[in-house]
Amino acid sequence: MMKLFYFLQELKGIQLGYDFRLYTYGPFESEVLSDLSAACGRGVITEDAVQYGRGFGYVIAPTKRGEEFSNNFQTEYPDMAGMVDEVVREFGSFSAGELELRSTIFYVDREAIDSASTFLKQDIADRVHQIKPHFTVATILECIRDMVTNRQLQSISDA
Amino acid sequence: MENRHRTHEIRCPVHGFIGFSDWEREVINHPTFQRLRRIRQLAWTDQVYPGATHTRFEHSLGVMHIAGQLFDALVRSSSDLLKSTHGFTDDEIGRDRQIVRFAALLHDTGHGPFSHAAEDLFPKDNKGKHYKHEAYSGAAIRHTLKDAIENHPLNDAAIKADDVADLLEGNSRVGRRVIWRDLIDSQMDADRMDYLLRDSLHIGVDYGRYDWRRLLNTVRVIEMDPAPGVDSPNALRIGVTEGGVHAAEAMVLARYYMFTQVYFHKTRVAYDHHFKHAMNAILGGEAFPHPTAEGIGEYLRWNDWRVLGDLADGNGGEHGDRLRRRDHYREVFHTPENPTDGHLDLLRVIRKNLGLLVATAESSETSAYKLVASDILVVTDDSLRRVRALSQHSTVVRNLNLNPIKIVRLYSAPENAVAARAIVSKMIEDIK
Numbered sequence: 192m193m194k195l196f197y198f199l200q201e202l203k204g205i206q207l208g209y210d211f212r213l214y215t216y217g218p219f220e221s222e223v224l225s226d227l228s229a230a231c232g233r234g235v236i237t238e239d240a241v242q243y244g245r246g247f248g249y250v251i252a253p254t255k256r257g258e259e260f261s262n263n264f265q266t267e268y269p270d271m272a273g274m275v276d277e278v279v280r281e282f283g284s285f286s287a288g289e290l291e292l293r294s295t296i297f298y299v300d301r302e303a304i305d306s307a308s309t310f311l312k313q314d315i316a317d318r319v320h321q322i323k324p325h326f327t328v329a330t331i332l333e334c335i336r337d338m339v340t341n342r343q344l345q346s347i348s349d350a
Numbered sequence: 351m352e353n354r355h356r357t358h359e360i361r362c363p364v365h366g367f368i369g370f371s372d373w374e375r376e377v378i379n380h381p382t383f384q385r386l387r388r389i390r391q392l393a394w395t396d397q398v399y400p401g402a403t404h405t406r407f408e409h410s411l412g413v414m415h416i417a418g419q420l421f422d423a424l425v426r427s428s429s430d431l432l433k434s435t436h437g438f439t440d441d442e443i444g445r446d447r448q449i450v451r452f453a454a455l456l457h458d459t460g461h462g463p464f465s466h467a468a469e470d471l472f473p474k475d476n477k478g479k480h481y482k483h484e485a486y487s488g489a490a491i492r493h494t495l496k497d498a499i500e501n502h503p504l505n506d507a508a509i510k511a512d513d514v515a516d517l518l519e520g521n522s523r524v525g526r527r528v529i530w531r532d533l534i535d536s537q538m539d540a541d542r543m544d545y546l547l548r549d550s551l552h553i554g555v556d557y558g559r560y561d562w563r564r565l566l567n568t569v570r571v572i573e574m575d576p577a578p579g580v581d582s583p584n585a586l587r588i589g590v591t592e593g594g595v596h597a598a599e600a601m602v603l604a605r606y607y608m609f610t611q612v613y614f615h616k617t618r619v620a621y622d623h624h625f626k627h628a629m630n631a632i633l634g635g636e637a638f639p640h641p642t643a644e645g646i647g648e649y650l651r652w653n654d655w656r657v658l659g660d661l662a663d664g665n666g667g668e669h670g671d672r673l674r675r676r677d678h679y680r681e682v683f684h685t686p687e688n689p690t691d692g693h694l695d696l697l698r699v700i701r702k703n704l705g706l707l708v709a710t711a712e713s714s715e716t717s718a719y720k721l722v723a724s725d726i727l728v729v730t731d732d733s734l735r736r737v738r739a740l741s742q743h744s745t746v747v748r749n750l751n752l753n754p755i756k757i758v759r760l761y762s763a764p765e766n767a768v769a770a771r772a773i774v775s776k777m778i779e780d781i782k
Binding site: 212 | 536738
C-alpha cells in the first residue's frame with residue numbers, strides 16, 4: 192500500500208500531502224501508516240497482520256462501509272478514481288519486493304528530474320544497487336527497462 | 351598538532367556528560383552551530399511552562415550522543431549480520447559512525463527562529479510545497495559547514511559534507527548507508543529519544559520519561575524474510591528484541607502524553623499562532639530566503655534574539671503586541687482527542703454560531719509534533735527470530751494507532767472570550 196500511495200502521488204500527480212523519504216525499504220512516509228490505521232479505526236478497512244517465517248505483512252480489505260465509500264468516491268471524483276485504477280493496473284500485481292525496487296528506481300529518477308539531470312540506465316542501476324545491494328544490477332536493469340517501456344521514467348538519456 | 355585520541359566533554363542535565371572529538375568540537379564551535387544557542391527548542395512554551403527555556407544547541411548535542419550510542423549498540427549486537435552476512439568492513443563502519451554523529455549533531459541547524467513556529471513562512475519549492483527546516487539544515491551542511499566537516503586533520507575517511515546531508519535528507523546518494531536513516535528519522539530515532547527526555551526535564555513533568563537505556567540494550571539490526579512465493583532478498587531494518595517491547599511502548603506513550611499535555615497545549619498553540627503572524631509582519635509579508643548557496647547565509651542571520659529585538663522595537667503588528675503583553679487568544683471550545691462524527695458536527699455548528707468571535711481554529715492534525723502510527727519492529731527472542739510490529743505486541747500501541755489524535759481548538763480574542771464561552775455553553779446545554 193505504501194508504494195501504491197507513493198506512485199499515486201509522485202507518478203500520477205494526486206496531491207495526498209505526503210512527504211516520502213528514502214529508507215532501506217524504499218520510499219516511506221509514516222503518515223500513510225497513520226491514515227491506514229485511522230481508516231481501520233473508523234471501520235472503513237480491515238487490517239490483519241500475517242506472519243511468514245521471520246517476516247510479516249498485512250492483509251488489507253475494505254469493509255461494507257469501505258465499499259460504500261469507494262462507490263461514492265468513484266461517483267464524486269471520477270478523474271481521481273481513474274488515476275487510482277491506473278496505479279492498481281500498473282503496479283497492483285507486483286510483489287512487495289518488486290514494488291520496493293520499482294519505487295526506489297522511480298525515486299532516483301525523480302531526484303534527477305528535480306535537479307535537472309539525466310542518467311544512463313546503468314547510472315540508475317548502480318545507484319539503486321548501492322542502496323539495495325540485495326538486488327543484483329541485472330535485476331535492477333531489467334526493471335528499469337520495463338519502466339522505461341511503460342513511460343514511467345523521465346531522466347533516462349539512453350532510453 | 352591534532353591529538354587524535356583527545357576527547358572533550360560537556361555537561362548535560364539529561365545525559366550527564368557528552369563526549370566529542372577535536373573534529374566534532376570544531377563543528378560545534380562553528381557560528382552556524384552556535385546559532386542554535388539562540389533558537390528555543392519549544393518556541394513560546396515558556397509562556398505556559400516557565401522552565402521551557404532550553405535551546406536547540408543542547409538538544410543537538412544530546413541527539414549526537416544518543417545516535418552514537420545507538421550506532422555502537424547496533425554494531426555490538428549485530429556484528430555478525432553486518433560484517434559476515436552483509437560485508438560491512440570495520441573501516442566502513444567507522445566512517446558511517448562519524449557520518450551518523452554529524453548528521454545527528456547538525457539535524458536542526460536549519461531551524462528558523464522559535465523552531466517549528468516559523469515553518470509556515472518558509473518559501474515554496476518547485477513543486478509548490480513549503481520547504482521544511484531539513485532543507486535548510488542540508489544547505490547549511492553543504493555550504494557554511496563544508497570546510498569544518500571536510501578539511502579537518504582527523505578526516506582520514508575523506509568524509510564529505512554531502513555524505514552528512516545525504517543521510518539527513520534521505521536522498522539516493524546515501525547508498526548502503528541508508529540503513530542508518532532509522533537512527534536519524536524514524537519512530538525510534540535519536541532526535542525523539544532526546545527531546546522527550548529533555549523537554550520533560552525542563553518543563554518539570556514526568557510524561558516524557560521512559561527507559562531509554564533499555565532501548566539501547568535491546569536494539570538490533572533485523573533481517574526480515576520476504577513474503578512466501580516472493581523472490582526478493584532480505585532488506586535490513588532496525589528494531590528491538592522482545593525485551594525492549596515495554597521500553598518502546600513507554601516511549602510511544604511518552605510521545606502521546608507530551609503531545610497532548612505540552613506540544614499541543616491550548617496556550618502554547620495560541621502563541622504559535624501569534625508568533626507566525628508577528629513574524630509575517632516582521633518579514634513584511636515576504637518569505638524567508640531559499641535554502642540555497644545564495645540564500646542560506648541570509649537565512650542563518652535569523653534567530654530568536656533578532657526576532658525578540660524586532661518585537662521589543664514595537665514591530666510584529668497586532669500579534670506582536672499580543673506577544674509583548676501576553677494577551678493571547680483564549681480557547682473557547684475543543685473537541686475530544688478522538689472526535690466522533692457527532693463531535694465534528696457539533697464543532698461545525700458551534701463554529702458557525704460563533705461567527706466572527708472565532709479568531710482562529712487550530713487542529714492537531716497540522717501540528718509539527720503530530721503523532722503518527724508507530725511501526726517499531728520487534729524480533730522474538732526464540733530461535734525462530736520472528737519479526738512483528740510493536741502494535742502486535744502491545745494493545746495500548748495498537749489502540750493509539752487505530753484512534754489518532756484529532757483535537758480541534760477554537761479560540762477567541764481575550765476581549766470576546768467570555769461571550770464566546772457563554773454561547774458555547776448554552777449550545778451544549780440546549781443539545782442535552
